[in-house]
Amino acid sequence: MVGSPSGPWSWRLILYEPRTAIKSQILADFFIDWAEMQYLQPVPDPTHWKLHFDGSKMRSGLGASIVITSPKGDKLDYVLQIHFAASNNVAEYEVLIHGLKLAKKIGVRCILCFGDSDLVVQQASGEWDAKDANMASYRFHVQQLAGFFEECEFHHVPRANNEAADALSKIGSTWQAIPPGVALQHLRKPSITPSPDSDSISVSSDSRASQPNPPASQPNPGASQPNLGAHQPNSVASLPNPPAPQPNPATMQSNPEAPM
Numbered sequence: 001m002v003g004s005p006s007g008p009w010s011w012r013l014i015l016y017e018p019r020t021a022i023k024s025q026i027l028a029d030f031f032i033d034w035a036e037m038q039y040l041q042p043v044p045d046p047t048h049w050k051l052h053f054d055g056s057k058m059r060s061g062l063g064a065s066i067v068i069t070s071p072k073g074d075k076l077d078y079v080l081q082i083h084f085a086a087s088n089n090v091a092e093y094e095v096l097i098h099g100l101k102l103a104k105k106i107g108v109r110c111i112l113c114f115g116d117s118d119l120v121v122q123q124a125s126g127e128w129d130a131k132d133a134n135m136a137s138y139r140f141h142v143q144q145l146a147g148f149f150e151e152c153e154f155h156h157v158p159r160a161n162n163e164a165a166d167a168l169s170k171i172g173s174t175w176q177a178i179p180p181g182v183a184l185q186h187l188r189k190p191s192i193t194p195s196p197d198s199d200s201i202s203v204s205s206d207s208r209a210s211q212p213n214p215p216a217s218q219p220n221p222g223a224s225q226p227n228l229g230a231h232q233p234n235s236v237a238s239l240p241n242p243p244a245p246q247p248n249p250a251t252m253q254s255n256p257e258a259p260m
Contacts, residue, residue: 047071048110048151051099052162055091055117056169062086063172064095067164068103077164077182078102079172084189085202092120093138095169097191100145100152110151116159125154133195141192 048071055064062082069075080095092115103111115121122128123139124146130136146152171178178184194201 048112049103049108051096051103051111051113052157052165053092053096053099053113053115054162054165054169055088055095056173057088057091058170058173061173062088062091063169064091065165065168065172066095066099066102067168068099076102077168077179079168079178079182079184080187081172081184082187084187086190087200089117089119089135090138090190090200091169092117093135093142094187094191096120096124097138097141097145098185098187100142100149104145104148109149111149111153113152113154114157114162115154115165116157116162118156121154121156132198132200134192134198134200137192137195 050069052067052069053064054066056062062085064080064082066078066080067075068078078095078099080091080098082091082094086094096113096115099113100111113121113124119128119135123130123135124142126143130139168182172184190201
């Protein structure tokens, strides 16, 4: 290369540094491709079932939903209405647990779970630690259920790829009429024992909400007492009835005296 005419030019090319703009563009393209790969859904095996889950928290309530799809494309839509105060992540975990229980009940062996909650998916798959006490209990419960399947995977998807479950979860949280063909279940207590060290489930508010019920029932006995008192005048009013027949013997006595 040194003796050839192109030697000095090749040497200059080696020492030439490309423009930083090109480097930045290449780096940007790399990150775009990498981000798209993170949301790339795995190609499901013909024997794999798919479970899409989502939770929704509104002012009107807390709801969640799952859409279970069989390998043949048959779908089962399921709405969960939650009747205790909790965070949106709790709703995501609750419906995932109920979805896995349902899949186990119908005999599913291989299942792919898709959700748009990055926290729940990463914790359930073991990629992230659960610092919150309730989240740790939920993660343990999910991993226990996952052990019943031959294959159980958790994948994060954008909300745009989770539209069916997202729409149903909003129906559950806004207490709208459930569409035909959609299963509905009411959940009145958590699937785990809530920890007092976590505020993701408001146990204290539930207990306070249930306390007014006993005092509300106390006026009923008091309200029934006037009824008992109201019946007393009836019994007193019935007392004059026995003296009423007494004049009859008196009239009978006067009748014998009349012939005399």
